[in-house]
Amino acid sequence: MVLHGREAEEAAVAGLLARAWAGHGGALLLRGPAGIGKTELLDEAARRARTAGSDVRVLRATGTEAEAVLPFAALHLLLRPVLTAARLAALPAPQARALRGAFGLDEASPDDRFRTGLAVLTLLSDLAAEQPVLCLVDDVQWLDPSSAEALLFVARRLGDEPVALLLAARDGLPGAPAADPAPGLPDPLDLPGVPQVRPAALTPDAAGRLLDDRAPGLDPAVRTRLLDQSAGHPLSLVESVRALTADQRAGRAPLPCELPVPGRLLAAYRARIEDLPEARTALLVAAAAGGGHPGEIREAARALGAGDDALPAAERAGLVTLTSTAVHFRHPLVRAAAYQGADPRDRVAAHQALARVQEEAGGEPDRAAWHRAAAAPGPDEDVAARLEAAAESAWRRGAFAASAAAARRAAGLSPRPADRARRLLSAAQVAVTTGRVAEAGQLARQAAELTEDPGVRGLLAMVRAAVEDVGGHPRTAACLLLDHAEPLLEHDTPTAVSLLVLAARSAWSAGDAVLVHRVADVAGRVRPARRETTAPGAMAQLAAALRTAEETGGTAVPAPVPDGLAASLAALRAFVTDVLHHNPGSHLVRLLAADCAVLLGDDDAVLALATAEAARCRERSTVLSLPEVLHTLAQAHLTRGRPDAAAAIAAEAEATAGSLAGVAAATGPHPARRLTAVAARIAARTAALAGDDEGCRAALDRAAGVTGDPTGASGPATLALLDLGQGRHERALLRLEDARRAGAPAAAALLPATGDLVEAAVRAGVPERATAPLAAFTAWAGATGQPWAQAVALRCAALTGPGERAGERFAAALGHHRAAARPFEEARTQLLYGEWLRRARRRTEARPLLRHAHETFERLGAAPWAERARAELRAVGDTAPSAPAAPADPFAVLTAQERAVVRLAAAGTTNRDIAARLFLSPRTVEYHLYKAYPKLGIGSRRELATLKDQGTP
Template sequence: SRPPDATAPADLPDGPAPAPLAALVQRACAAAGPDPVLAARIEAAAASPRPHAERSAALVRAALLSAEPALRAARFAAAAEQAGLAGDPARARALLARTGPRTAGAAARPGGASRGLASYVHGMLTLRSGPAADAHEALLAAAGLLDPHDPRTADALLKAAEAAWAAGDALGYLDALGRLSRAPAEEGLEDYRAGMAAVLQGRTAEGHARLRRCLGPAGGPGGPAGLLRAGVAGLVLGDLAAACRAGARALAAVRTEGPDALLPQALEHLAYAELRAGRHAGARAHALEGLHAARRAGQPNASAQLHAVLALAASVEGPAEACAAHADAALAGAAPNGLAQAATLATWARARADLASGRPGDAAARLAPLIGAGPGRGHFAVRTLAVPCWVEAAVLGGRLPEEAGELHAAVDAFASWAARTADPGAPAQLARCRALLAPADEADARYAEALAHHGRAEGDFERARTQLLYGQWLRRRRRTREARGPLRDALVAFQRCSARAWADRSAGELRAAGEPAGNPREAGGEPLAALTPQQQRIARCVAEGATNREVGLRLSLSPRTVDHHLRNVFAALGIRSRTELARLLRP
C-alpha cells in the first residue's frame, strides 16, 4: 500500500524491489525531461548515509532533472562536494564547473546558497591541491555566503584556519578562529577554538586548560574530525602520548567511516605525532601509506607535508640520500603553494642529516634563516622545535662568536616554550643547549643535568644525541677515558633506534677516543685495514664528501694536518683522487 510514486517502475524485472535510491535513479534514466518531483526524491534519498561516490552520482541525476537554474546549480555543487569527499577531485572540479559563473552579490539573489556551497567546495579543493593563501580566502568567502546555521559554515572557517596554519600565517589563523566564535558549532569545538587562539596570543595557561578538555578522559571526542583536532591539541600541549592515541583513533575512524579524502590527513597527523614522540619507524610507515593515499586522491599539498615527515624520519634512520630526496620533494611541492610548514620541516630534516654526517656548517647555514631574526623565518609552530639543532650546528661548526647573541636569544625562547609544554623531552634538550653554550667550567654540570632529564623521559634518539655531544666535549678536552662511556652508550642507543648515520658518527668518535667501535663496514676485506686509525677516520670523512676543513672540525685537527694524512692515505691505497677514494669505499 505504498504511494504510487514510490513503487518500482513497471518495466523492472520481477523479484525483490531494488533499494529506493537505485530505483529512483533508474526512473531518472528513463525520464524524458525535467522532473522536479523525482529530482527532489533523489536528492532526499541521496542524503542518507551512503558511499560518497554513490551520493555524487545520484545528485548529478537530480541536477539534470531540475528545471530551475538555481536549484540545478545547488545540486551540481552538492554532487561536487560528495565527489571531493570520495577522493575524486577531478570529477569534483568538473561538476563544480557546471554550477555556472560565480558573480558578485550572488548571495543576495535566489539561489545564493548554491554560490556559498560552490565556494566552499572550491575552497576545499584548493586547500588540498592549490595555494594555501587562495584556499584561506575562498573558505572565508564561502563562510560568508553560506547560511549561518549550515554546519559547513563552521567547517569552512576551520578549514580557512587550517590553510593559514599550513601557510605559516598566524594572523590569518587567528582571524578565522575569531570568525568561528560567531558561528554555531558542534559541542566541544569552542574549547578547541578558544584554546588555540589563547595559545597563539600568549595566554598559554588559559589556552592549555581549554585544550586539555579537547582530549577528554578517553583520549578525544568521537568522529574523525574531532579526533584530528584532539591530536592537534595534544601536540600543542606537548602531550605526545595523547596526540598519538588521538591520531590512531582518528585513523581508525576514517578507515571505518570515511570520507576517503580525509585518509591522507589522518595518516599525516598520526605520523607527525609519532615522529615527535620518537617513534620513527611507525612514523615512516604511516607517512609512506599517507603518501600513496594522497597521490591516489590527487592531494599534492598532503604529499608535500608527508614528504617532509618522511625526510625527518630519514634524517634519523637514513640513508642520507632518502632524506635529501624526500626533502627536495617536499620543498618542490611547498614552494608554489606557499606551504611554510612543509618547507620548514623539510629544511630542518636536511639540517639534521647534515649533523648526522658531520657537516655542522651546512646544518647551521640551513637553520639560521628559519630561526634567526628578520624576514623569511620558518613556520611559527615549528621553528622553536628546531632550536636545539641550530645551537648544536652553530657551536660544532665554529659559528658561536658571530651568532652568540642570536643563539642565546633562541635558547631563551626555547626555555620559555619548555616551561609551558608537557613535552617530556624539552627539559633535556634545553639543558643540552645550555651545555653547548656554557663555559668549560659549567658545561660538565649542564650535560649531567641534561642526562638526568633524559632518564625521566622516553626517547633513545635524543638521549643518544646528548651522550654523543658530551663524549665529544670530553674527548676534545683530552678526557678520553671519561669520553668512552657516553660515546659507547650513544653508539648502542643509535643502533637500537636504527639511526645508522648517527651510529657511524658515534663509532668514529669512539675510535678517536682509543676504543674500537666494531663498525660492521670494517669486517671482511676492509680496504682501509692497512691504514692507521687516524688515517681511516680521515679517509671515511673524505669519501663522504667532506672538505679538509670539515674533516678538521669533525676530528679536531688542522686542515694542514688533514691534508698531510690524506696524502699518505692516497699513497698507501695506490689512488690519486678523492673520487677514487669514494669509489673504493662505496658500499
C-alpha cells in the same frame, strides 16, 4: 566456430586463460569499433573454458547504456549466479556488509567504497579455490562507474589467482538512452595496468574465408563486391549477406544500392526493425529497459499495446535472444537502432511505462527515477526529488560516481534555482570526497551563481577551499572559509564551526600569522563557545606569544615568559584532552586535535590520536584520509626512537598505494599518490638520520614528484638534520632560518627542530643567531612542562651559556630525559655532555655517557652520530668498537608488498586481516609469504616470530 583472421587476438586470449588456469590470473581488454569481432572473441573464450574441463566457472555480464547510471548494476549482473547466502557469509564481515550494501541487500556506508572492490576480490578468490573462474564483461564502455571501479580494482590483483577477466569495449559510442550524460565521471575505458588488444579490420584473405564460411557458393561478382564494400569489417560482411535474397546471392538479381557497410549498419538494423511492426514497441521497451527482467519488459510493452508474441517475433527474426532472466540483443547496434530509431514521443512513453511497472513492483525506486528523468520534457520537481533520493541511496552504497550523476541530473530538472544549487552542492561534495577536485570546483562555481543562501554558500566554500588546498593555495582556502563563516555565526553555528576548523588548519598550513589571528577573532565570536572554536584562538595566541619571545629573547636575559603563552597552551591541552578522552568528534576535529598535540609537544597524545585515527581509517577503508594520519603516526614513532615501527608504516603506505594505484584515476589528490609521498617522507627522515645523502634527497624528490610540493612541511627539518649529521653546520642553520621566516606558524611547527638550529649555530661559530629562537623554545618548553622539551632547552643553554654552568645544565637535561621517551635526543645530550667532560679532562665521567650514546645511535641506525660518539670514545682512551659492517637487511630483497605482508604476519595478523588492510586477496597474501620465506631464510610463519624478537620487522 572458426574465427577467421583473428589468430593474434585468439593467441592473446588463450595466453590469458592458460596463465590463469596455472594460478597466475590477469585481465585483458579488447577494444575497437562496433562489429569488429570483440563479442565473438568473448564467446570463443567461453568455449575454450568449457573445453578446458567442466570445472571452469564462467561468469558473464554486458553493460547497457540504460543502466550506466545505476549503482553496481553490471557488477550485480556478473555476480548474481554466485551471490548465495553461504558465499556472502564466508566473506569477512565488513566486506560482506559492503557487498550487500552495494547491491541494496543491506544498509550501506559511504566508507565502503574500496571495501566493495576488496569484497569482490575475496569472493572470486574463494570461488577460484574450488575451480578456475572466467569473468567475461562486454560493452565495458557502458558499465556504471561503480562497477567499472570495482572491476578495475580486481583486475590489478589477479596475479596470484586462477581467475581470468576478459573485457570488451567499443570505441565511438552513440548517445545513451536512459542515462543523463555525466561529464566528469571516470572514463570506464581508462584501465591503467590492464593490457589492451585492438582487433583490426580483416585482411582480404581472412574476410574471404569468413564470407565463404557464412555464405558458400556466392556468385564471384557478388562476392567481390561484398568484400570490397565491407572493407574487412566482420559484422558488415555478415549483415550484408543476411540482407541478400537467394537470387541476389546467385547474381540473378541486382544488389541493393546501399549494403550495410560499417557506416550504415545502424540504418540497416533500423530497417529490419521497421519490417517487424508487431515487435517494434517491445524492442523499444527492451532497449530502454537496459537489463530489465523479461516479465517487466513484457508488462510495460503490453501497456503500450504490444502483443504477447512481440518478443518471440523479434527472436525469430534474429534480433534478440530470450532467456528466463533477460532479453539479449543480438548486437549492441540492434539495441541502439531500436532506441534511436524510434519516435521521441514513443521513447518517452516507453520510459513512462517502465517507470510505472517498477513503481508498482516497489523494488527498484532508483531505476524508476531514472526512467522518469528520461521521460521528463523539462524541469519537474517531483522527478528531481526522486533522483535526489536516488543520489542519497547511491552515496550510502559507496557508489559515488552514480550519486554525483543523479544529483547533477536532479539539479538539471529542478524548477527553482535554490533547489538546483542545493543539488549541485551535493554533486560537488561527492566529487571532492572522491578526489575529483576539478569537477568539484566546476560544480561548486555553478551552484554559487544560483543561490544567496548563506548556509549553502558556506558548504560550497568548503568544496572550493578543498580545491584550493589541493592546488597548493592554503591561504586562498582559508580566506574563502572565513568569508563564508562570518555570516553564519548567528544562524548556522554548526556549519560556521566546521568552516572555522578547516580555516584554522589551512591558515596554519599557509604560515600566515595575520590570517591565523583573523580565524581566531571570528572563532571567538561563536556563542556559546564550542570546544573546536577554542583551538584557533589558542593557536593564534601561541603564535603571537612565540613571536614575542623571539623579539624579547635577544634583548632581555633571562627573557621573560610572554603573556598568553601559558593560557594558550592550557586551552590547547583542554581541547586535546577532551577529544582524546571524552568526545572524539568528527574526523576533522580529531585531525585538528593531533595538530594541537604536536604544538603541545605531547608525544603520548600525538601517538594515541594518530593510532586511533589510523585504526578508524583502516577499519572503515577510508583511504582518502589515511595518508595524513599515517604520516603523523610515523613521525610519532620516529621521535620515540622506533624506526622499525615507522618503517612498517612506510611499508604499509607503499603497499596500499600500489594496491590503490588503479582505482578510478582522479583529477585530484589520489590516495595512492599521497600514500607514496608518505612512504617517501618517512624514508627521507630515516635516511637523514643514517647520513644517507643520496637516499634522503631521492626520497624527498620522490615525494615532490607525486605531490608537486618540493619538500613538504617536514622537508627543511629533514634536510637540516642530514646536514648537521654530515658536519654541514652553516647549511643546516640556513635551511632552518629560511623555513622559520615563513611566519610565526612555521616557526611554531619547527619548534622540535630548535635543538638542531642551536647546535648548528654553535658549531658554525655564530651562537648569537640562535639566541632568539632558543628564547622562544625555552619559554615554550617551560610552559608545556614536557620533559623532553625541557631537556633540549637545558642542553641548548649548556651549549650557548656560560661555560661554568654548562655541566650543571647538561646533568639537569639528562634528568629530564629520563622522564621522557626520545632516545635520539637523549643520546645527543649524552654525546655533547661527554664532549664537554672530555674537554674538561673528566674522562672517567665521560666514558659511560659516550658508550650509552654510541649504543643508542647504533640501535637507531644514526651512522654519522655513532661515528662521532666512537671518535669521542677513542679520545677518552676507551676501547671503542669499530664501525660494524652494515648488517645485511633481509628485507632489502623483498618487494614493498612482501615487506608489508611479512611485517603484519610477524605481528600475528591473520591472512584475511592482512588482505583487508592492504587491499589484497587472502590468496595473494599467502603467495607473498610463500615468496618471502626463502628470501628471509625461513621456512614457515612460525619463524617470523624469531625475526620479530630480533627486531628485524
